[in-house]
Amino acid sequence: MAKTVTLHTLQIVTFSTTLSFAEVISRLDNQIGKETTRGIPVSVTRAVTSKEDLEAQVNNFVGPSGFGYFNEFNHGRWLQLYSVSTQAVVYVVGNPLIAQSMLQHDLHGALNIPPRLLVLEKQDSAGTEVIYHLPSSVIALNDDPKLKAAAEGLDSKLQALVESITAVES
Structure with a gap:
């Protein structure tokens, strides 16, 4: 058995807003189509037989941001049992x-x-804070320029999503 450990620098992005937790969650749910589509079902990727079919199915499930809802982990709910009253939810979003x-x-x-x-x-x-790993810092781990460009494209799309849900309108 061989084991390899690779050192890598991870970048963490934090957006901070004066908006309430409930408002940020509501905006996020809207942007990823959580309430209207109930997320991208696993069956979407299992049942398709062509790229065109996959694209049509995925486009039916993503929200206005271009991302769809996959899952969430409400850490705040169970942490209350340990007298931690802060709300904390991890959303899994993607396309x-x-x-x-x-x-x-x-x-x-x-x-x-x-x-x-x-x-x-x-x-x-x-x-509220919205925190995520900068995609290019955890995906583009080699010197492939096409991979780096694609990952940086995801950086921009994710940033646009987070900016839209944390923006304080004046």
């Missing part, structure tokens, strides 16, 4: 059509696709 633009170059990127967003209520309910 197989975006994913293929990276995975065709290096399947190791699948370890971090689809991306995850941590939506975290600030102390004393003073606003």
